Amino acid sequence: MTIKNILKITKKELVSYLNSPTTYLILIGFLTLWQYFFFKNFFLIGEVSVRNLFNILPWFLVFVVPAFTMASFSAEQKEGTLETLLTKPISELELVIGKFLAILTVLGSTILLSAAIPLSISNFGRLEWGVTFCQYLGAILTLAMLVSLGIYISSLTKNQVLSLLASAAGIFLLVISGQESTASNIPNQIYSVIQQFSLNQHTQTLNRGVIDNRDLIYFLSLSAIFLVFAWLSLLRAKFGSKTKYFAKLWLTAIALTAIAILINMVGAQIPGRLDLTVNKIYTLSNTTKRILQNLPDVVNITFYQSQQLPDQIAPLVRDTTDTLLDYKKAAHGKINIKIVHPDQDPALENEAIGQGITALQFNVVSQQEYQIKKGYLGISVNYLDSQEPIPSIQTTDDLEYQLTSLISQLTKKEKPLVIFLSGHGEKTTFSELAEFKNELSKQYTVEEKQLDESDPQIPEGTKALILAGPTEEINQKEQEVIIDYVKKGGALLALVDTVIASPQTMSAYANSNGGKEIPEALGITINPNLVYDLASNESVNLGGPLPLLVRYPMWLRAFAYESFKIDYVTLPWPSSVKASNNDLETITLLTTSQYAGQQTQNYNISPNQQWSEQNLGLLNLALGAQVDQGRLAVVGDSDFLTQDFVGNAPANLAFGLKMVGWLTRNSLDLAEIKHTSRLNSPLIISSKNQTALLQYGNMIGISAVVLILGISWITTRERRVRQKSKILT
Numbered sequence: 001m002t003i004k005n006i007l008k009i010t011k012k013e014l015v016s017y018l019n020s021p022t023t024y025l026i027l028i029g030f031l032t033l034w035q036y037f038f039f040k041n042f043f044l045i046g047e048v049s050v051r052n053l054f055n056i057l058p059w060f061l062v063f064v065v066p067a068f069t070m071a072s073f074s075a076e077q078k079e080g081t082l083e084t085l086l087t088k089p090i091s092e093l094e095l096v097i098g099k100f101l102a103i104l105t106v107l108g109s110t111i112l113l114s115a116a117i118p119l120s121i122s123n124f125g126r127l128e129w130g131v132t133f134c135q136y137l138g139a140i141l142t143l144a145m146l147v148s149l150g151i152y153i154s155s156l157t158k159n160q161v162l163s164l165l166a167s168a169a170g171i172f173l174l175v176i177s178g179q180e181s182t183a184s185n186i187p188n189q190i191y192s193v194i195q196q197f198s199l200n201q202h203t204q205t206l207n208r209g210v211i212d213n214r215d216l217i218y219f220l221s222l223s224a225i226f227l228v229f230a231w232l233s234l235l236r237a238k239f240g241s242k243t244k245y246f247a248k249l250w251l252t253a254i255a256l257t258a259i260a261i262l263i264n265m266v267g268a269q270i271p272g273r274l275d276l277t278v279n280k281i282y283t284l285s286n287t288t289k290r291i292l293q294n295l296p297d298v299v300n301i302t303f304y305q306s307q308q309l310p311d312q313i314a315p316l317v318r319d320t321t322d323t324l325l326d327y328k329k330a331a332h333g334k335i336n337i338k339i340v341h342p343d344q345d346p347a348l349e350n351e352a353i354g355q356g357i358t359a360l361q362f363n364v365v366s367q368q369e370y371q372i373k374k375g376y377l378g379i380s381v382n383y384l385d386s387q388e389p390i391p392s393i394q395t396t397d398d399l400e401y402q403l404t405s406l407i408s409q410l411t412k413k414e415k416p417l418v419i420f421l422s423g424h425g426e427k428t429t430f431s432e433l434a435e436f437k438n439e440l441s442k443q444y445t446v447e448e449k450q451l452d453e454s455d456p457q458i459p460e461g462t463k464a465l466i467l468a469g470p471t472e473e474i475n476q477k478e479q480e481v482i483i484d485y486v487k488k489g490g491a492l493l494a495l496v497d498t499v500i501a502s503p504q505t506m507s508a509y510a511n512s513n514g515g516k517e518i519p520e521a522l523g524i525t526i527n528p529n530l531v532y533d534l535a536s537n538e539s540v541n542l543g544g545p546l547p548l549l550v551r552y553p554m555w556l557r558a559f560a561y562e563s564f565k566i567d568y569v570t571l572p573w574p575s576s577v578k579a580s581n582n583d584l585e586t587i588t589l590l591t592t593s594q595y596a597g598q599q600t601q602n603y604n605i606s607p608n609q610q611w612s613e614q615n616l617g618l619l620n621l622a623l624g625a626q627v628d629q630g631r632l633a634v635v636g637d638s639d640f641l642t643q644d645f646v647g648n649a650p651a652n653l654a655f656g657l658k659m660v661g662w663l664t665r666n667s668l669d670l671a672e673i674k675h676t677s678r679l680n681s682p683l684i685i686s687s688k689n690q691t692a693l694l695q696y697g698n699m700i701g702i703s704a705v706v707l708i709l710g711i712s713w714i715t716t717r718e719r720r721v722r723q724k725s726k727i728l729t
Contacts, residue, residue: 005089005090005091005098006094006098007098008090008098009090009095009097009098009102010098010099010101010102010105012098012102013072013098013099013102013103014102014105014106017068018710018713019713019717021714024707027706028707030060030063030064031110031113031702031703031706032699032703034057035117035698035699036699037056038050038117039695039699042683043691044539044549045539046536046537046551046557046683047682048121048122048124048127048683049127049131049681050117050121050135051131051135051207051680053114054135054139054203054207055207057142058142058174058175061143061146061171061175062171062172062175065103065107065167066150066163066164066167066168066171068103068106068107069147069150069153069167070160070163070164070167071163072103072151072154073099073151073155073230073234074157074158074163077157077237092231092235096151096227096234099151100144100147100151100227103147103150103151104140104144104147108140108143111140111143112136113702113705113706114702115136116698116701116702120697121694124685124690124694126567127681128209128278128681130277130278131208131276131277134206134207134208134210134211135206137206138203138206138207138215141206141216141220142199142203142219144219145219145223145226146171146174148224148226148227149167149170149174149222150163150170150171151227151230152226152227152229153170154167154230155230155233155237156233174198174199175199175200177199177200202215203215208277209276209277209282210273210275210277210282211273211276212272213272217263221261221263224256225260232250232253235249279565283326284327284330284400285404285673287404287670287673288327288403288404288673291408292332292334292335293330293332295334296411297334297384297411298334298336299335299336299381299382300381301324301327301380301381301382302340302379302380302382303320303337303339303379304340304357304377304378304380305339305340305341305376305377306341306342306375306376307341307343308373309362309377313362313375316395316396319399320379320393320396320399323396323399340352342357343375349376352376352378355378355389356378356380356388357378357380358376358378358392359375359376360374360375360376377393378391379393379403381403381406381407381410383407383410383411386410387410388406388409390402398650404670404673405442405443408442408443408670415443415444415445416445416463416664417444417445417447417461418440418444418446418462418465418466419448419449419458419462419465419466420437420448420449420468421467421468421470422449422450423451423472424472424473424513424515425469425470426468426471427468429446430448431643432468432643433641433642434643435646435647436656439653439656442670443657443666443670444463444660451481453475453477453478454477455477456478456481458481458482458485462485462490463491464490464491464493464663464664465482465485465491465492465493466493466495466660467492467495467496467518468495468641469514469638470496470514470515471514474513474515474517474518479517479518482518483518485630486522486628486630486632487522487627487628487629487630488630490630491632491664492518492519492522492630492631492633492663493633493659493660493663494515494518494634495635495638495641496514496515496519496526496575496636496638497636497637497639498510498514498516498527498528499528499530499603501530501554501572501573501603501605503605506606507603508573508604510528514526519632519634520580522632523583523584523586523627524577524579524580524581524584524586524625525577525578525579526634526636527576527577527598528575529575529576529600530554530573530574530575530603530605531554531574531575531592531597531619532554532597532598532599533553533556533557533558533592533596534553534595534597534616534686535593535594535595535684535685535686536556536557536558536559536568536592536593536683536684537557538551538552538556538557538570539551539552540552540607552607553611554607555573556570556572556621557569558570558571558574558590558591558621558622559590559592559593560589560651560655560658561587561588561589561624561658564589564654564655564658566654566655567651567681567682568651568682569590569640569649569651569652569655570645570648570649570651570652571621571635571639572637572639572645573605573637573639574621574636574637574640575621575636576619576621576636577623577634577635577636578620578623585625585626586625587623587624588620588622588623589624589635590620591618591619591620591621592618593618593684594616594617595616595684595686596616596618596619597611597614598619621636621637622636622659624659631662633659633662635659640655
């Protein structure tokens with residue numbers, strides 16, 4: 001086998017594809033539909049990411065790849081040109097690889113043309129290029145595997161239509177294997193086999209921005225196996241399946257396949273990955289490493305994992321195991337990991353239940369019946385005589401945060417005191433702010449306290465006060481005590497609503513008792529306005545018989561302080577803030593885009609209104625400042641940390657933790673981990689013209705490149721043919 005021969009075949013095949021107008025029609029149709037379905041929801045999601053572009057790609061490859069591979073050998077065999085081709089000094093393996101590279105080049109180049117999409121959207125927000133590179137790498141690896149499968153199937157038959165249908169069916173099975181919808185319709189025993197070949201399982205990690213050696217092994221080994229089988233198929237057609245030569249080759253192929261399977265099995269046990277995300281969100285954070293390196297004693301972590309879990313849980317089990325191994329490595333002997341299978345012994349099941357691990361229920365199809373099976377997937381963290389569980393693992397997005405916070409909670413001797421003020425209609429830690437309080441409790445001692453109106457005193461040792469959306473008057477004595485506390489070295493987080501919005505009545509009104517006097521006395525004013533942002537905002541459902549999502553400028557995606565490493569925070573109906581003391585040095589904790597406006601009177605919170613585009617500009621929504629010896633953080637909204645918002649906007653919770661960490665000068669900031677909720681940068685588009693240009697510019701522009709190249713190539717070829725004909729004449 002020589003590279004020279006392979007390149008000759010590749011060139012010959014490329015020319016044949018480029019000479020065919022059908023090639024350009026298929027590619028233009030593929031690119032147009034692919035982009036259409038991507039942009040269909042892109043602007044509603046409002047994030048600078050092309051992940052969904054690659055999530056839907058395999059469904060289009062089901063049709064596109066067979067259209068190119070169906071004739072690779074079927075046509076050669078039917079027309080009798082395969083025998084002629086093989087009489088030349090070219091081996092069967094060189095022919096297989098050459099045809100494979102030609103199709104991979106045509107389709108791979110077409111996919112790479114879509115790079116215009118991330119390039120264009122990066123002008124409207126921060127795009128993670130490392131993640132985008134991984135997504136394109138995953139697309140090319142997926143394409144290579146599917147092309148090799150298509151070539152193998154084409155080598156089995158002379159019928160191009162049969163080759164097309166069989167290739168499409170094979171690729172379709174690879175795409176749907178591993179999907180939850182498939183798992184619920186196939187008996188578990190059969191699904192266990194199918195799931196091993198799941199594309200979904202191996203593209204997930206790459207689409208997140210992580211290159212895992214197990215995924216590389218999967219794609220490369222399967223591609224090689226399919227190409228080897230195509231080679232064997234040609235040899236069988238040439239020598240017959242009963243010759244000794246073919247028998248030896250067949251044994252060699254079986255051995256190579258066995259080696260490939262063995263490599264996959266061994267590789268699956270050896271985690272190794274490269275995290276290309278900007279903030280290394282799939283790598284242990286510095287906070288976690290510092291906590292693990294300073295553990296006072298050994299921490300024992302037990303991973304309760306049933307062996308008979310549905311196969312769609314396999315990626316979750318794999319990621320959890322990898323994370324635990326990372327912890328063990330970073331702790332340098334201070335972390336012990338133990339894996340227990342509760343479904344193997346009733347005593348182990350009782351142990352798991354006693355450790356606080358809850359049973360999960362799964363729907364499984366068996367013998368044409370739905371069965372509900374029980375399984376365990378949870379973690380118990382033990383330190384000395386103390387124990388805390390993670391009852392069930394449903395996602396690994398916040399697994400590091402949960403583990404590190406439990407370890408910190410168990411090993412930390414003393415926690416700083418944080419007090420939520422009450423008695424003035426504030427939001428409470430028992431209802432609206434329960435989740436925020438729960439997360440703070442992992443690092444602080446959290447109390448809710450009502451100051452004595454006649455003799456208000458702040459408990460000694462208090463590291464920070466939190467004033468969360470008061471609606472009743474705070475008397476002068478209380479104000480003076482709080483102000484004095486901050487100036488003498490304390491810290492205050494003031495979440496102030498100067499305007500209260502009521503979504504039930506679709507109205508808003510000024511709040512004269514919002515507690516704004518305290519931050520004003522310390523140098524920061526909260527304006528009595530409602531801010532909206534025409535470029536950076538969330539979508540809301542208008543309800544009705546058919547769900548309708550529309551952009552809502554009064555639910556802002558505000559940009560956070562750069563050191564907090566949070567892309568955006570969702571703020572509902574906020575007010576702007578400003579420094580009223582010119583000598584006060586402030587830091588901007590939250591700001592709008594440059595397309596923000598404000599309502600200063602006659603407040604209207606309806607989504608169906610004509611938003612004024614006059615006097616738009618940047619507005620600050622949260623400020624921080626050093627006030628004498630203390631610290632102050634002020635946000636013109638208190639709703640963003642309530643239960644209604646933190647569930648769908650985990651970055652809000654992370655931002656709240658970050659502010660408290662900044663106020664208390666907490667060096668071990670768990671919010672550094674909490675913010676890795678996989679949020680992408682918000683898409684900043686200020687007009688419909690920009691939306692149309694971004695969508696149709698890409699859809700038309702990319703397809704136009706293919707069309708122009710096709711016309712140029714074909715017309716040039718025809719001109720050369722005419723010139724050659726004239727010379728011969």
